Amino acid sequence: MLTGLALVSAVLISLEFTTRLLEPVRSVIGTVVSPLRYAAHSPYFLGSELGEMMATRHMLQERNDLLEQRVLELSQTALVVSNLKRENEQLRDLLGSQARLPDAGLIAELVAVVPTVNTHQIIIDKGVNAAVEVGQAVIDSEGLFGQIVEVEQAQARVLLVTDISHAVPVQINRNGVRSIAAGTGRLDRLELESVPTSADIVQGDLLETSGLGGRFPQGYPVGVVDSVVVEPTASYAQVSVRPAALLDRSRHVLVVTEGRQ
Amino acid sequence: MNPANGGWLILLSLGLAMVLAVLHTPESWPQWLGWLRPAWLALVVFFWVMELPHRLGLISAWVIGLGADVLQADPLGLNGILLAGITYIAWRFYERLRMYSVIQQCGVVFLLVLGSELMRALVQDVAWGRGWSWGVLAPALMSMLIWPLVYLVLQRYRLQFRIE
Numbered sequence: 001m002l003t004g005l006a007l008v009s010a011v012l013i014s015l016e017f018t019t020r021l022l023e024p025v026r027s028v029i030g031t032v033v034s035p036l037r038y039a040a041h042s043p044y045f046l047g048s049e050l051g052e053m054m055a056t057r058h059m060l061q062e063r064n065d066l067l068e069q070r071v072l073e074l075s076q077t078a079l080v081v082s083n084l085k086r087e088n089e090q091l092r093d094l095l096g097s098q099a100r101l102p103d104a105g106l107i108a109e110l111v112a113v114v115p116t117v118n119t120h121q122i123i124i125d126k127g128v129n130a131a132v133e134v135g136q137a138v139i140d141s142e143g144l145f146g147q148i149v150e151v152e153q154a155q156a157r158v159l160l161v162t163d164i165s166h167a168v169p170v171q172i173n174r175n176g177v178r179s180i181a182a183g184t185g186r187l188d189r190l191e192l193e194s195v196p197t198s199a200d201i202v203q204g205d206l207l208e209t210s211g212l213g214g215r216f217p218q219g220y221p222v223g224v225v226d227s228v229v230v231e232p233t234a235s236y237a238q239v240s241v242r243p244a245a246l247l248d249r250s251r252h253v254l255v256v257t258e259g260r261q
Numbered sequence: 262m263n264p265a266n267g268g269w270l271i272l273l274s275l276g277l278a279m280v281l282a283v284l285h286t287p288e289s290w291p292q293w294l295g296w297l298r299p300a301w302l303a304l305v306v307f308f309w310v311m312e313l314p315h316r317l318g319l320i321s322a323w324v325i326g327l328g329a330d331v332l333q334a335d336p337l338g339l340n341g342i343l344l345a346g347i348t349y350i351a352w353r354f355y356e357r358l359r360m361y362s363v364i365q366q367c368g369v370v371f372l373l374v375l376g377s378e379l380m381r382a383l384v385q386d387v388a389w390g391r392g393w394s395w396g397v398l399a400p401a402l403m404s405m406l407i408w409p410l411v412y413l414v415l416q417r418y419r420l421q422f423r424i425e
Contacts, residue, residue, distance in 0.1 A: 005323050005341065009323075009341055012338030013388075040283045114334045116335070119334065165390070
């Protein structure tokens with residue numbers, strides 16, 4: 001009996017790593033056990049609800065002022081952006097290249113954190129019912145957050161950019177040098193893979209998604225180069241990057257649903 | 262598992278163990294606290310199999326493991342076989358285990374959880390290249406330390422509701 005189960009497990013595990021056949025099965029089981037996840041998260045949910053109820057008039061006033069100011073700032077930026085966008089489209093027309101599809105987003109809230117210590121994954125509250133699909137990019141207000149790796153009925157699992165099994169094609173916003181930013185298993189650090197020692201990368205460079213590979217949309221900030229270490233004997237430079245997204249703080253994220261090439 | 266005669270109560274305790282297994286600390290708390298999580302589900306399964314070997318079998322342990330796989334984002338079947346392994350050992354030696362003192366049981370718990378964590382680390386290393394660390398010792402140690410408490414609470418629970 002035990003050997004039978006071990007065989008079944010071994011087959012399932014290897015299927016899981018080589019194919020996507022088991023995704024629907026996972027999704028069904030996930031829908032069944034999702035109440036447990038809600039139960040585990042309920043203290044925080046209750047806490048934030050209570051906090052909102054207890055918020056004083058003064059605090060609300062202050063927050064409101066802050067938000068109004070932010071709206072003002074952002075709408076100004078939006079004005080500039082829309083101008084630039086029009087100009088960009090005209091230039092693209094002149095060049096005869098294809099116009100880019102605008103990205104649509106779906107706001108989702110974080111409902112749980114996957115508890116395993118050596119992995120960085122979160123659960124969000126949108127799933128099949130909101131047309132979320134595996135592979136869609138997830139961003140927050142500051143930059144690229146991760147990607148959807150599993151979809152259930154009303155929840156989805158997001159692999160964060162810093163997970164050790166995650167990597168994203170990036171380019172440097174200053175000069176277009178391309179590379180791949182891989183997770184390191186630490187929330188405050190990514191690493192660029194196989195960067196030649198001669199590459200033009202300096203501290204403070206902004207990395208954005210390059211859109212190569214077709215999984216992530218182009219142009220979302222990924223992080224800022226923290227340090228570049230060139231060992232004279234090594235064949236590659238060690239470039240460490242601080243992720244732009246607020247990976248441990250954001251409660252709301254945006255699932256990018258359209259505009260993928 | 263038979264739902265009558267307290268089967269639901271056994272399920273309830275297993276559900277609670279799963280909730281404890283995914284409960285996370287507030288974000289402001291230091292992250293290393295996450296390493297101190299005992300293997301709740303393994304402890305509760307071990308208790309029930311040792312006390313009531315006729316109620317919880319290999320297959321039900323394996324199925325419970327499927328739920329844990331999805332909750333903890335492990336590959337499907339991994340927790341199933343780990344729990345089934347623990348169930349097998351508890352079922353094979355339940356008479357002896359019951360005679361053990363709590364301290365001896367703690368030792369058994371340590372070895373069982375350590376074994377299953379090593380298996381888990383092996384699979385994750387092969388699959389994702391997560392690598393090895395002394396971190397596998399933490400759940401085993403914590404499970405060992407918390408076992409007397411779990412044993413007391415579940416024993417009270419079992420006697421209170423006369424689950425047999």
